[in-house]
Amino acid sequence: MREVDRLRRFLFENEPLRGHWVRLEESWAAARVHQSHPPAVTRLLGEAMAATSLLAAALKFRGTLTLQVTGGGSLALLIAQVTHEQHLRAVAQLRDESNPPAEEDFRALVGEGRLVVTIDRGDGSPPYQGIVPLTGSTLAQCLERYFEDSEQLPTRIVLAADENRAAGLLLQKLPTPAAAGEAAEGHVRDLWDEASLLLATVRPRELLDAEIEPLLQQVFGAFDLRLFEPAIVRFQCRCDEERVASLLQSLGEAEVRSVLQEQGLVTVTCEFCQRPYRFDAIDVEQLFAAAPSPDSPGSLN
Numbered sequence: 223m224r225e226v227d228r229l230r231r232f233l234f235e236n237e238p239l240r241g242h243w244v245r246l247e248e249s250w251a252a253a254r255v256h257q258s259h260p261p262a263v264t265r266l267l268g269e270a271m272a273a274t275s276l277l278a279a280a281l282k283f284r285g286t287l288t289l290q291v292t293g294g295g296s297l298a299l300l301i302a303q304v305t306h307e308q309h310l311r312a313v314a315q316l317r318d319e320s321n322p323p324a325e326e327d328f329r330a331l332v333g334e335g336r337l338v339v340t341i342d343r344g345d346g347s348p349p350y351q352g353i354v355p356l357t358g359s360t361l362a363q364c365l366e367r368y369f370e371d372s373e374q375l376p377t378r379i380v381l382a383a384d385e386n387r388a389a390g391l392l393l394q395k396l397p398t399p400a401a402a403g404e405a406a407e408g409h410v411r412d413l414w415d416e417a418s419l420l421l422a423t424v425r426p427r428e429l430l431d432a433e434i435e436p437l438l439q440q441v442f443g444a445f446d447l448r449l450f451e452p453a454i455v456r457f458q459c460r461c462d463e464e465r466v467a468s469l470l471q472s473l474g475e476a477e478v479r480s481v482l483q484e485q486g487l488v489t490v491t492c493e494f495c496q497r498p499y500r501f502d503a504i505d506v507e508q509l510f511a512a513a514p515s516p517d518s519p520g521s522l523n
C-alpha cells in the first residue's frame with residue numbers, strides 16, 4: 223500500500239534500537255499553498271516539517287512542539303510546529319525576498335545561529351526549551367546534536383524534501399540497562415555503529431519515493447525488525463479568532479487604535495496559513511472593553 227502523510231514506528235527485535243519514519247505529501251502541499259520559495263528554502267522547510275513530526279514521535283509529550291532555526295544567514299525565519307496529535311504547520315521567510323539566495327548550502331541559508339526546540343504543554347506550566355548551536359552542515363546533523371546534548375540519546379536522522387514530498391527516517395539507541403554487562407554493552411555499540419552506517423546509505427530520492435517496508439528491507443534487511451501501525455499526519459493551523467484577539471490585546475490599545483485610524487480596519491494575517499483576521503472599529507472597542515488597558519486606574523493588580 224502506498225503510504226503518504228503517515229508516521230510509522232519500528233524497532234529492532236530484542237535490541238535497544240528504535241526508529242520512526244514519516245512521509246508527507248498532502249500535508250506538505252497544504253503547508254506550501256501560500257509560500258513560494260527558491261528550491262533550497264523549499265527543501266529546508268520540508269525537511270524541518272518532516273523532522274518536527276519525527277521529533278514529536280521520539281519525544282513523548284502533550285501539547286505543541288516547535289522547531290525554530292534562528293541565524294544570521296539569508297533565511298530570516300524557519301519555524302515548524304507539531305501537536306501531539308501530529309497536526310503540522312511550518313513557515314519560512316527570507317531576509318530579502320527580492321534577492322533570493324543562489325546557493326543551495328544549508329550553512330549559507332541559516333548562517334551562525336541556534337536551533338531551538340520548545341515544548342509547550344499548554345497547561346500553564348513553563349515551556350521546556352532545548353537549544354543547540356547550528357554547527358552541522360545539514361539540518362539533520364543539527365538535530366542529531368540536539369538529541370545528543372538535550373536528550374542524551376544517540377540519534378541518526380536522514381531527511382529529504384522536494385516540491386511534492388517531505389520525508390525522514392530517525393534511528394535511536396536507547397540506554398542499555400547497567401545490569402546487562404560489558405559484553406552486552408559492546409554488542410549494542412557494534413550494532414549501533416553498523417545500523418548508523420546503513421542508515422547513512424539512504425539517498426534523498428529513495429527516502430522520498432520508497433515505501434517503508436521495502437525501504438527498511440533494503441537498509442536493515444539483515445536484522446529482525448518490528449514495524450508498528452501507521453499514525454496519520456496532517457496539516458492543521460492552530461490560529462483562531464481568540465488567539466489573534468489576545469495578540470492584539472498584548473500589542474496594546476494605543477498601537478491598535480492608531481492602526482485602526484490609519485487603515486480603517488485592523489488586519490492580521492496568519493503567517494502559517496495566510497488566513498486574514500479583520501477587526502473593525504466595533505471589534506476593537508470590544509477587544510479593549512473586555513480587557514482593561516494596563517494604564518487604566520484600578521489595574522494595579
Ligand SMILES: [Zn+2]
Nearest residue numbers: 459461492495
Ligand atoms: Zn493560521
